[in-house]
Amino acid sequence: MRRITYVLVISMMCLGLGILIGLLYGPASLSIGQLWEALMHSGEKSPEIIVWQLRMPRVAIALVVGASLATAGALLQISARNPLGDPQIFGVGGGATIAQAMALAGWITSETWSLTSISVVFSVIGVSIITYFSARRDITSARLALIGVSVAALSLAIATGIMASARIFTQQSLTFIGGSFTNRGWDELVSAIPFVLLGLGLTALIAGRLNLLSLGDEIAHNLGANPSKTRLLAMIAASILGGIAVSLSGLVGFVGLLVPHIARIAVGHDARSIILVSIPLGATLTLYADQVARLTFMPAEVPVGMVTTALGAPLMIYIARRVT
Amino acid sequence: MNIYLDNISFTYPDQTILEDVSLTLQSGEFVCLLGRNGSGKTTLMKIASGRLKPSAGSITVSERNSQQVDSDSLKRYFSILPQGIQDPPYLSAEAVLQLGTFDPSRQVPLRISPASLKSVNHAIEVCEIERFRNRSFNQLSGGEKQRVWIAFCLVQEKPFLLLDESLHALDFMAKEDFFMMLSKLAADGSGVILSTHDVALAKKYASRIVYLNDRKIAYDGPGGDDLEKAIEIGSPLLP
Numbered sequence: 049m050r051r052i053t054y055v056l057v058i059s060m061m062c063l064g065l066g067i068l069i070g071l072l073y074g075p076a077s078l079s080i081g082q083l084w085e086a087l088m089h090s091g092e093k094s095p096e097i098i099v100w101q102l103r104m105p106r107v108a109i110a111l112v113v114g115a116s117l118a119t120a121g122a123l124l125q126i127s128a129r130n131p132l133g134d135p136q137i138f139g140v141g142g143g144a145t146i147a148q149a150m151a152l153a154g155w156i157t158s159e160t161w162s163l164t165s166i167s168v169v170f171s172v173i174g175v176s177i178i179t180y181f182s183a184r185r186d187i188t189s190a191r192l193a194l195i196g197v198s199v200a201a202l203s204l205a206i207a208t209g210i211m212a213s214a215r216i217f218t219q220q221s222l223t224f225i226g227g228s229f230t231n232r233g234w235d236e237l238v239s240a241i242p243f244v245l246l247g248l249g250l251t252a253l254i255a256g257r258l259n260l261l262s263l264g265d266e267i268a269h270n271l272g273a274n275p276s277k278t279r280l281l282a283m284i285a286a287s288i289l290g291g292i293a294v295s296l297s298g299l300v301g302f303v304g305l306l307v308p309h310i311a312r313i314a315v316g317h318d319a320r321s322i323i324l325v326s327i328p329l330g331a332t333l334t335l336y337a338d339q340v341a342r343l344t345f346m347p348a349e350v351p352v353g354m355v356t357t358a359l360g361a362p363l364m365i366y367i368a369r370r371v372t
Numbered sequence: 373m374n375i376y377l378d379n380i381s382f383t384y385p386d387q388t389i390l391e392d393v394s395l396t397l398q399s400g401e402f403v404c405l406l407g408r409n410g411s412g413k414t415t416l417m418k419i420a421s422g423r424l425k426p427s428a429g430s431i432t433v434s435e436r437n438s439q440q441v442d443s444d445s446l447k448r449y450f451s452i453l454p455q456g457i458q459d460p461p462y463l464s465a466e467a468v469l470q471l472g473t474f475d476p477s478r479q480v481p482l483r484i485s486p487a488s489l490k491s492v493n494h495a496i497e498v499c500e501i502e503r504f505r506n507r508s509f510n511q512l513s514g515g516e517k518q519r520v521w522i523a524f525c526l527v528q529e530k531p532f533l534l535l536d537e538s539l540h541a542l543d544f545m546a547k548e549d550f551f552m553m554l555s556k557l558a559a560d561g562s563g564v565i566l567s568t569h570d571v572a573l574a575k576k577y578a579s580r581i582v583y584l585n586d587r588k589i590a591y592d593g594p595g596g597d598d599l600e601k602a603i604e605i606g607s608p609l610l611p
Contacts, residue, residue, distance in 0.1 A: 318467075
């Protein structure tokens with residue numbers, strides 16, 4: 049218990065520093081004094097607009113996306129008993145990917161609330177397809193992984209096809225596929241919040257029972273648990289969170305895969321600890337990655353998904369060699 | 373406590389696995405279930421533990437009074453070790469045992485309750501696994517893992533243990549050790565049912581041997597010449 053407190057405090061401190069960097073620096077850097085001024089009065093002066101309308105929502109979106117991806121990854125890794133669990137690899141955000149591509153192509157509405165809802169609904173439908181095909185008597189983890197990977201690949205192919213056929217600008221498609229927080233503001237964030245809360249609430253509901261899945265379904269069943277149901281709920285929660293992440297930022301890779309592994313090294317095996325720690329860790333990682341994406345080639349930006357992957361892949365290789 | 377499986381049959385649409393099998397299980401008894409691959413041992417054990425519903429037949433539990441029970445409530449009487457069980461990833465031996473204290477009617481507590489901890493400690497003592505209780509499960513040897521699994525069954529405090537061919541990858545010492553431990557548990561009052569291919573050890577330690585052949589029980593009794601005869605009749609190709 050004490051260890052988890054340390055980890056939480058440290059990641060919160062990193063998070064605080066990251067938020068500060070996110071608010072202070074950019075094409076027009078502010079001093080601490082200016083930031084304080086701007087935070088105190090939200091008005092029409094330029095630092096105030098920069099802080100309130102540009103940087104703050106962007107920081108907040110990075111936090112929400114990071115936390116959602118990491119939680120979804122943890123849910124998948126634990127419920128599928130598979131270290132490869134990641135919302136992108138398992139295709140749980142696949143539906144949202146297609147929905148976003150359709151919106152970019154102008155096939156469906158791009159109005160914020162509708163698009164967010166459609167993305168989440170599509171994700172849940174995608175995951176229902178995955179679990180439907182995985183469930184012959186029981187939802188086994190190997191089947192779940194294989195079918196998830198197929199659905200992930202298929203939905204990306206469909207999304208790419210939609211964008212290509214609608215002749216969407218390369219820049220826009222690249223931003224989406226690479227993952228980015230540009231052109232997102234308070235509206236998108238606010239429309240995402242209820243779904244994030246829903247996903248996290250569902251996660252909290254099943255977190256304790258997720259531990260039983262590591263015993264294998266037959267034993268879990270004998271203990272009086274319902275492993276298939278727990279796994280199904282975990283998949284739905286992951287699809288809501290993964291879908292939200294896609295609708296806010298496109299395809300941001302590696303956060304969902306990497307963070308739960310770090311969390312496991314930090315706090316051990318309990319599903320609740322892993323998820324609880326994954327939330328701030330995922331938010332921190334994504335926030336810092338976005339600072340790199342924003343600030344390195346200023347005023348140009350690289351997609352944040354490129355940065356998370358560039359940071360995450362070497363770290364994952366290191367962890368894989370150490371742990372497995 | 374007795375559990376009566378009466379006239380149990382189990383059929384798939386194209387195949388009969390068990391035909392009119394009757395078997396009584398008693399606490400305090402160490403029963404070894406013999407039979408060739410595909411003779412229905414696993415199916416019979418799954419029916420006993422309530423994982424599969426029999427196509428025909430009934431199951432009765434008699435404690436103070438007898439009552440017929442459905443498959444769902446059978447799991448309250450049996451802790452199980454299924455065939456080909458996988459190592460729980462990342463968990464320590466003790467963490468595995470703590471999961472055994474799960475109570476479906478409650479949320480999983482953040483910290484293990486004193487009562488559960490007591491039964492975990494008791495199982496650790498009985499199975500003599502104190503010195504590796506904090507080691508990671510998948511780093512244990514085959515014999516050590518086996519002990520943890522038995523402790524895992526004990527933690528559940530159910531009257532019967534069902535173990536399905538959980539002997540593979542054990543060396544001969546560990547096997548003997550395993551049989552000794554099970555017969556000790558039976559002597560302490562548990563009902564133990566083990567499916568195995570090791571006839572010699574079964575004859576040495578089991579209080580009763582059940583031999584399944586050709587969808588039916590071909591032998592039910594103490595290990596002896598009659599058993600040899602039954603096995604010979606069941607396997608005409610043997611010399």
